[in-house]
Amino acid sequence: MLKIYNTLTNKKEDFVPINHRAVRMYVCGPTTYDYFHIGNGRAFLFFDVVRRYFQYKGFKVLYVQNLTDIDDKIIQKAKEEKTDIDKIASKYIRAFQEDIKGLGIKRASIQPKATDYIHHMIKFIKRLEHKGFTYSKTGDVYFSVGKVKDYGKLSGKNIDQLKAGARVIADMNKEFAGDFVLWKKAKPGEPQWDSPWGKGRPGWHTECVVMAKDILDKENYSRRDDSSNPAELFDIHAGGVDLIFPHHENEIAQARADSNSQLANYWIHNGFINIEGEKMSKSLGNFFTVRDILKKYQAETIRHYYLSKHYRSSIDFNTEILRDSQNAYNKLLQPLKEYYRDKGTFPQKLKCERLFKEEFCLAMDDDFNTARALAVLFELGKEIHKSNTSKDLLVYTLLKLGKVVGFFRNISAHIKEAKQDVYTEKLINMLITYRNEFKQERKWIYADMIRDDLAKAGIVLQDTHEGTKWYFKDS
RNA sequence: GGCGACAUCGCCAAGUGGUAAGGCAAGGGUCUGCAAAAUCCUCAUUCCCCGGUUCGAAUCCGGGUGUCGCCUCCA
Numbered sequence: 001m002l003k004i005y006n007t008l009t010n011k012k013e014d015f016v017p018i019n020h021r022a023v024r025m026y027v028c029g030p031t032t033y034d035y036f037h038i039g040n041g042r043a044f045l046f047f048d049v050v051r052r053y054f055q056y057k058g059f060k061v062l063y064v065q066n067l068t069d070i071d072d073k074i075i076q077k078a079k080e081e082k083t084d085i086d087k088i089a090s091k092y093i094r095a096f097q098e099d100i101k102g103l104g105i106k107r108a109s110i111q112p113k114a115t116d117y118i119h120h121m122i123k124f125i126k127r128l129e130h131k132g133f134t135y136s137k138t139g140d141v142y143f144s145v146g147k148v149k150d151y152g153k154l155s156g157k158n159i160d161q162l163k164a165g166a167r168v169i170a171d172m173n174k175e176f177a178g179d180f181v182l183w184k185k186a187k188p189g190e191p192q193w194d195s196p197w198g199k200g201r202p203g204w205h206t207e208c209v210v211m212a213k214d215i216l217d218k219e220n221y222s223r224r225d226d227s228s229n230p231a232e233l234f235d236i237h238a239g240g241v242d243l244i245f246p247h248h249e250n251e252i253a254q255a256r257a258d259s260n261s262q263l264a265n266y267w268i269h270n271g272f273i274n275i276e277g278e279k280m281s282k283s284l285g286n287f288f289t290v291r292d293i294l295k296k297y298q299a300e301t302i303r304h305y306y307l308s309k310h311y312r313s314s315i316d317f318n319t320e321i322l323r324d325s326q327n328a329y330n331k332l333l334q335p336l337k338e339y340y341r342d343k344g345t346f347p348q349k350l351k352c353e354r355l356f357k358e359e360f361c362l363a364m365d366d367d368f369n370t371a372r373a374l375a376v377l378f379e380l381g382k383e384i385h386k387s388n389t390s391k392d393l394l395v396y397t398l399l400k401l402g403k404v405v406g407f408f409r410n411i412s413a414h415i416k417e418a419k420q421d422v423y424t425e426k427l428i429n430m431l432i433t434y435r436n437e438f439k440q441e442r443k444w445i446y447a448d449m450i451r452d453d454l455a456k457a458g459i460v461l462q463d464t465h466e467g468t469k470w471y472f473k474d475s
Numbered sequence: 476g477g478c479g480a481c482a483u484c485g486c487c488a489a490g491u492g493g494u495a496a497g498g499c500a501a502g503g504g505u506c507u508g509c510a511a512a513a514u515c516c517u518c519a520u521u522c523c524c525c526g527g528u529u530c531g532a533a534u535c536c537g538g539g540u541g542u543c544g545c546c547u548c549c550a
Contacts (some may be wrong), residue, residue, distance in 0.1 A: 002516070028550075029550095031548090031549085033499080036550085037550085038550095039549085039550050040549090040550045041550080042548080042550065043550040046550095063539095067482075071548090072548075073548075073549095113522085116547085155478090155546085156478065156479070156543075156545095157477090157478070157545090157546070158477095158478095160477095204548085214546080238550095239550060240548065240549075240550025241544075241545080241550080242544090242545080242548095242549050243549080243550070244545080245545065245546070246546090246547085247548095247549090269550090270550065271480090271544090271550095272543090272544075272550075273550085274543080277542075277543075278543085279543080279544070279549095281548095281549055281550090282548085282549060283547095283548065283549065284549095304498090305487095307544095308487070308488065308497095308498075309488065310488090310489080312480090313480090313481080313488095314480090314481085315487095315542070315545075316487085320486080320487090321487065321499090322497090323499085324487065324498070324499040324500080325487090325498085325499085327498085327499060327500090328487095328497095328498045328499065331498080331499095332498095334512095334513075338513085361488090371487095371488055371489055371495080371496095371497080371498095372488095372489050372490080372496075374489095374498080375489065375496055375497035375498080376496090376497085377487090377497090378496095378497055378498065379496085379497075385513095385514070385515090386515095439508075442508075444508060444509070447500095447508085447509095448509080448510080451510080451511085452510095455511085460511070460512075461511080461512095462511065462512050462513080463506095463507065463510085463511085463512095464506090464507095464512085464513085465506085469512095471512095
């Protein structure tokens with residue numbers, strides 16, 4: 001039984017999907033005003049693994065990830081670069097898709113853009129207004145948090161505490177510091193849409209609620225038969241811990257106000273990445289973009305790094321830790337490389353070795369304990385070396401389970417690639433022949449010269465029982 | 476001021492009542508003309524400190540100490 005830690009209840013709970021054959025997830029996506037950093041990357045990648053695991057278990061997965069393409073920061077960036085927000089947004093949406101792909105993350109089933117939903121949002125805000133949850137002043141529309149029962153349940157806060165909160169900056173138009181803006185009046189020169197409250201744009205907290213509902217409608221995900229579930233629900237709504245408050249809290253508040261829905265049954269939040277013990281964030285400026293890290297490290301290295309610790313813990317980032325992950329991942333790759341070099345292919349269509357599979361699933365079922373799951377893969381790798389009789393089965397199992405966490409992407413192509421250039425291969429084989437001649441004649445100096453010079457060119461020679469093998473240093 | 480999390484080998488990191496997974500690094504062996512790579516073996520009687528509960532605690536309780544997060548845009 002899969003157990004998931006639910007922020008809503010602060011407990012590990014048995015996962016019971018709304019539909020027993022399908023899982024619907026909504027994962028908060030990027031605000032597209034910059035390249036995303038490795039902290040964002042952790043969330044995107046981890047929830048990709050969650051999705052893969054559900055698929056591995058036989059669920060059909062609806063994976064929705066929004067793109068926030070209208071927002072203060074985008075407007076700010078557009079001003080700085082003296083261009084308009086569409087250009088900024090589309091540039092970074094494209095970059096987002098590229099970097100996601102670079103990390104080996106599967107594309108979401110649906111990626112709604114906030115600007116495509118402005119009219120839906122206006123309709124939604126009108127409904128909230130009609131039900132008496134809002135107030136408006138001079139063109140801004142606010143949501144009155146105090147009118148929602150259970151406000152603060154997700155983040156474990158109560159309204160009185162929020163009142164006492166020392167750091168809530170007073171917005172003169174707000175009746176209460178915890179209220180949030182649903183519709184923002186446009187300032188001159190800002191992007192704007194017509195609305196019953198004048199020209200303006202939606203506040204950030206509204207888009208996910210509206211898009212989530214609409215998508216379930218469109219996708220024909222009907223309400224659950226029993227009427228105890230009053231509205232469309234996702235199984236999972238996910239994002240980083242920083243989104244718990246106020247973002248997700250406010251989403252729930254709106255859903256409650258609108259249709260007494262809690263939006264999703266399970267709320268999952270991943271921990272932060274720290275730089276030298278301190279939170280990494282755009283506002284602190286101490287961040288690394290995934291784009292830059294991908295220039296130096298392969299996706300699987302980064303993946304290993306992310307998954308080596310439980311997703312709810314915070315995790316440090318530095319170059320040593322990536323180097324460790326690189327070495328670790330290469331170790332995992334080794335038995336596969338060896339197998340492939342011997343057999344020229346990988347085993348197909350077997351069943352996973354039972355014990356390893358069980359151990360792996362036990363780890364993943366325990367609130368996605370990827371660190372424990374990786375340990376199972378390493379044990380499996382070790383076992384492949386030792387085993388004479390069941391190598392095929394074990395190799396197959398390693399490949400299959402590894403893919404659940406996103407490892408071994410295009411592995412056979414990757415191994416083959418190095419040898420594809422026929423001329424290179426001929427030339428290097430020629431040099432190897434010469435070197436062997438020198439070795440026969442015990443002219444070590446010349447033999448070593450060939451080996452050393454090739455090494456400088458990035459080609460490594462290995463003397464083995466079956467003769468001299470070579471490979472490119474980075475493959 | 477309010478709320479919360481965490482502290483396990485040199486480093487990273489699982490384990491939440493039954494006697495310390497895994498990875499990196501390190502040391503040793505095999506292989507080699509020497510290397511490199513690979514491979515095999517070794518590597519925490521002990522889990523921040525002090526008390527308590529228990530037949531039994533890294534795990535539960537109480538009290539310290541330390542680190543971090545949220546309460547503001549943020550994954």
